[in-house]
Amino acid sequence: MVLPHLTGGWEYVLAKLQDALSQWKIRAVFLFAEEAHLYLKETYWDDIVTRMRHFGLFTTFITNQPNTIHENIYRQADNIFLLNFVNEHDLQIIARAARADAETITSIVRDLPPHHCLLLGRMVKDFPIVVKIRPLDVKTMGQTRFFFTERRAGDAEEGALHPASGIHHRAQRALSAQA
Known part of the structure; x- marks a missing residue:
């Protein structure tokens, strides 16, 4: 979950993802936003679903409160x-x-x-x-x-998911190299 005090860094993360995706350092990122209604209004989700999907960032929003998700996001679904x-x-x-x-x-x-x-x-x-x-x-x-x-235990394996963030190791390395 993206905490309110961390959302200022969200734009930075999006910029790094966009760079890595546009330079083919990462092929695609599939982002699953579980309980999306808890934090959608506090982040840059409109930007993700409108602009970032053209670069290869694909989102899945999971919610049990669909009335809290902005109409712009639904239109892009x-x-x-x-x-x-x-x-x-x-x-x-x-x-x-x-x-x-x-x-x-x-x-x-x-x-x-x-x-x-x-x-x-x-x-x-x-x-x-x-x-x-x-x-x-x-x-x-x-x-x-x-x-x-x-x-x-298998976290160091190529292709394993990073347990804290869910970011694929290759994506994580590409983002680290950009920093």
Whole structure:
């Protein structure tokens, strides 16, 4: 999570990422913003989704409060994954961003059974599709942190994820070389 007192450095990080991506020191960066509603309004996310995607920085926003995400971000979204949304206001916001009619989206989402997801966007050629999601064999609350902690032993391996930031080692080296 980007803390409010650290957001001033966000522009610096974006500039370094842009340099590394434009010089092909990094091919692409896939950024997953878990609980995006907690910090989207405090950072440079509009810049990321509008300008940085042309350089190879691709974002995935994960939230259970879609009404807190700015409309500009929704307009730039290529794909939307909907799971278990029943709040009418949230559904209307998401439906406006999708390239399918709001009535269809809300009627499908209201009847989604557990472990199912509605896919919207370019990946399904703008045709709403429901898919079944295989249940995990772990309790999902807080397990992401343990995933990275358990892999610290293999952290030095080429291609391993950096446990604290989730940045791929090659990307991390390219950014360090730029500094």
